[in-house]
Amino acid sequence: MPSFTCKDIGMDCNLETSASNEADLEKKIGEHARSAHGIKTLDKDMWKKIKKVPR
Ligand SMILES: [Zn+2]
Numbered sequence: 001m002p003s004f005t006c007k008d009i010g011m012d013c014n015l016e017t018s019a020s021n022e023a024d025l026e027k028k029i030g031e032h033a034r035s036a037h038g039i040k041t042l043d044k045d046m047w048k049k050i051k052k053v054p055r
Helices: 023-038 044-052
Strands: 003-005 016-018
Touching: 003 023, 016 023
Parallel strands: none
Antiparallel strands: 003 016
8 A cells, every 4th residue: 555654855854654556645645744744736757756755
């Protein structure tokens, strides 16, 4: 199951989330970034960091 923590990308945040597939996870990360960090859109560099994180 793909998962993500904000700490993985250097955010000072305790979010840990997972989803049944990558598309759902990306949606969750996008929503969290917007609501918790005020990031409206995650740019390509950010996604590269996210994808690089070992799962
Ligand atoms: Zn966060």
